[in-house]
Amino acid sequence: xxxxxxxxxxxxxxxxxxxxxxxxETLLVDAIASSVDEHARFGxxxxxxxxxxxxxxxVPTIERACATAGVxxxxxxxxxxxxxxxxxxxxxxxxxxxxxxxxxxxxxxxGVNHLASxxxxxxxxxxxxxxxxxxxxxxxxxxxxxxxxxxxxxIRPLGSTIDDAAGEAFDKVAxxxxxxxxxxxxxxxxxxDGAIEIDFxxxxxxxxxxERHRYDFSFSGLKTAVSRWVQARQAAGEDVPVAxxxxxxxxxxxxxxxxxxxxxxxxxGVGHLQIGGGVAANTRLRAMAQERCDRAGIQLRVPRPGxxxxxxxxxxxxxAQMMAKGRVPSGLDFPADSSMPVTDVHNEPAGPASAHDALxxx
Amino acid sequence: MLMLALDTxxxxxxxxxxxxxxxxxxxxVLDARRHTELLAPGITxxxxxxxxxxxxxxxxxxxxxxxxxTGLRVxxxxxxxxxxxxxxxxxxxxxxxxxxxxxxxxxxxxxxxDARRKEVYWARYxxxxxVPTRLSEPVVGRAADIPAEVRALPVVGRGALLYPEAxxxxxxxxxxxxxxxxxxxxxxxEAGEALPVEPMYLRRPDALxxxxxxxxxxxx
Ligand SMILES: Nc1ncnc2c1ncn2[C@@H]1O[C@H](COP(=O)(O)OP(=O)(O)OP(=O)(O)O)[C@@H](O)[C@H]1O
Numbered sequence: 001x002x003x004x005x006x007x008x009x010x011x012x013x014x015x016x017x018x019x020x021x022x023x024x025e026t027l028l029v030d031a032i033a034s035s036v037d038e039h040a041r042f043g044x045x046x047x048x049x050x051x052x053x054x055x056x057x058x059v060p061t062i063e064r065a066c067a068t069a070g071v072x073x074x075x076x077x078x079x080x081x082x083x084x085x086x087x088x089x090x091x092x093x094x095x096x097x098x099x100x101x102x103x104x105x106x107x108x109x110x111g112v113n114h115l116a117s118x119x120x121x122x123x124x125x126x127x128x129x130x131x132x133x134x135x136x137x138x139x140x141x142x143x144x145x146x147x148x149x150x151x152x153x154x155i156r157p158l159g160s161t162i163d164d165a166a167g168e169a170f171d172k173v174a175x176x177x178x179x180x181x182x183x184x185x186x187x188x189x190x191x192x193d194g195a196i197e198i199d200f201x202x203x204x205x206x207x208x209x210x211e212r213h214r215y216d217f218s219f220s221g222l223k224t225a226v227s228r229w230v231q232a233r234q235a236a237g238e239d240v241p242v243a244x245x246x247x248x249x250x251x252x253x254x255x256x257x258x259x260x261x262x263x264x265x266x267x268x269g270v271g272h273l274q275i276g277g278g279v280a281a282n283t284r285l286r287a288m289a290q291e292r293c294d295r296a297g298i299q300l301r302v303p304r305p306g307x308x309x310x311x312x313x314x315x316x317x318x319x320a321q322m323m324a325k326g327r328v329p330s331g332l333d334f335p336a337d338s339s340m341p342v343t344d345v346h347n348e349p350a351g352p353a354s355a356h357d358a359l360x361x362x
Numbered sequence: 363m364l365m366l367a368l369d370t371x372x373x374x375x376x377x378x379x380x381x382x383x384x385x386x387x388x389x390x391v392l393d394a395r396r397h398t399e400l401l402a403p404g405i406t407x408x409x410x411x412x413x414x415x416x417x418x419x420x421x422x423x424x425x426x427x428x429x430x431x432t433g434l435r436v437x438x439x440x441x442x443x444x445x446x447x448x449x450x451x452x453x454x455x456x457x458x459x460x461x462x463x464x465x466x467x468x469x470x471x472x473x474x475x476d477a478r479r480k481e482v483y484w485a486r487y488x489x490x491x492x493v494p495t496r497l498s499e500p501v502v503g504r505a506a507d508i509p510a511e512v513r514a515l516p517v518v519g520r521g522a523l524l525y526p527e528a529x530x531x532x533x534x535x536x537x538x539x540x541x542x543x544x545x546x547x548x549x550x551x552e553a554g555e556a557l558p559v560e561p562m563y564l565r566r567p568d569a570l571x572x573x574x575x576x577x578x579x580x581x582x
Contacts, residue, residue: 048431048567055435055561059446073447089432092398096436097443099402103416104447332402 005077005323009316012094013086015050017057019065020313022320027124029069030313033057047087054093080319083111084340091336108329111347118276120151121314125303130272136261139277140167145215152321159215166279169219187246194247254285274301281305365421367544370397370437371429371457374537377404379412380544387412397436423547425457427562428483453547454559462487462494463542464535465518474521482521502564
């Protein structure tokens with residue numbers, strides 16, 4: 001026996017139905033059902049297709065997670081679920097399922113922030129998070145620099161993209177290059193055989209931009225520059241060197257991401273950088289971040305690629321932290337919030353209930 | 363039998379606990395948007411009103427639509443997860459059948475509910491000795507496009523409220539009541555019918571494949 005909380009986490013904010021189970025800081029299982037193949041023929045994620053797939057996959061994925069981990073639902077101490085941000089209809093499937101588990105098992109339910117979960121997942125990979133940690137979250141929907149004094153309670157956004165997210169840029173550039181969706185992994189692979197010889201723009205790094213948008217990112221200008229470059233080649237009747245374009249584009253993205261992340265660490269006096277989100281699976285980003293952090297004397301933490309993309313284990317990990325730190329459960333009436341700000345790490349119960357619970361928790 | 367019944371296919375977020383004879387407790391709230399917030403508390407309220415613990419439940423019945431997708435799924439995933447968690451059977455009931463049950467009309471009538479986008483979900487029923495039988499498969503379409511002789515029948519559901527010119531003979535109930543979901547499920551179970559929990563969407567997702575988009579561009 002152990003008194004570490006056994007928590008099941010549910011993630012349905014986009015196209016992956018994720019169910020993970022964590023005991024304290026130990027990952028027991030990370031089960032995923034993805035509808036990504038169904039979206040490929042649409043060239044992007046279709047919300048209604050994703051929501052339908054979540055409904056079909058939800059219970060089977062919970063069953064598979066429990067079977068793989070050798071956990072009975074009745075052993076669980078708590079449920080955590082992504083309540084935002086993400087696709088509203090997709091989030092609702094996970095939130096409703098989590099509440100049904102809470103009712104059926106008589107255990108507390110925590111509605112938690114997707115971005116905070118991307119940070120908390122590293123606890124099951126590399127142990128407790130140093131406080132504070134600097135987090136760089138880069139995915140298809142987000143590119144943010146976050147100062148994280150306490151992942152269960154206190155997350156401060158320092159900067160984010162002012163247009164496209166980094167993963168979105170990967171996906172759009174892949175389309176320009178005729179690579180399949182989602183483009184990130186394909187660009188990553190193509191770039192290995194390419195030369196970094198095209199000098200694509202580094203968004204928001206010039207003198208004036210560094211004053212107004214010190215920790216912000218911009219990738220839409222880069223995407224346009226890549227399209228223009230490719231179109232010019234095509235117009236001239238020349239072959240497009242896909243590998244070189246991929247490598248040069250990827251270099252521009254990772255250069256800006258790592259440069260600003262390290263600057264933020266230095267200026268905020270933070271000795272640890274954690275990278276999360278789907279784009280953290282990128283080979284070049286991982287290598288460049290390691291090199292630059294080593295040079296700057298910053299400790300780098302990046303979870304294995306499978307835990308960087310959306311998954312249920314990250315939600316379970318944050319839920320386990322919430323329970324370990326005695327945070328108040330969310331109750332049963334919290335909403336799915338498609339635009340949940342990162343400063344809301346979890347849904348606190350409304351009004352008198354919170355005072356009541358706090359009294360009892362205290 | 364201790365059955366928990368629920369439905370989220372109309373404007374009602376409705377829950378009832380039924381013992382095979384009668385409704386022991388229920389909870390219904392009208393809100394076409396806040397299913398995620400209101401359904402779970404509705405379940406605990408209905409159970410408390412019935413004086414039934416969740417561990418005592420033997421069956422779950424859920425309306426499978428047709429109805430607006432997002433709310434419908436909240437009901438379905440709640441029923442499926444709760445059923446799995448307690449290890450009890452979950453039965454799917456056509457939500458229009460539950461509305462027809464609540465109508466209590468003898469003879470032919472129409473059930474028409476709000477499908478949004480200026481359309482209704484509808485099916486024709488015949489009531490005999492308090493038991494309605496569905497005469498046609500549920501479909502989605504404009505109220506005005508329903509055959510004239512069907513439109514002239516008495517109507518239950520919000521369809522008549524929304525399109526009174528096409529559906530002049532509207533009446534109550536407007537929304538599904540979970541107690542009727544339980545009745546319809548129990549009658550079907552007694553008759554040995556299978557009640558699969560399959561959502562009735564009746565519409566394809568709105569999206570064009572890359573190939574369809576290309577074809578549209580080429581046609582233009
Ligand atoms: N090796 C890689 N290199 C670059 N980008 C990648 C790589 N692998 C995945 N990606 C990108 O990561 C994104 C997917 O990230 P993730 O799984 O976190 O989902 P998301 O829905 O975008 O996440 P979020 O909801 O957190 O915004 C896609 O844009 C994809 O192209």
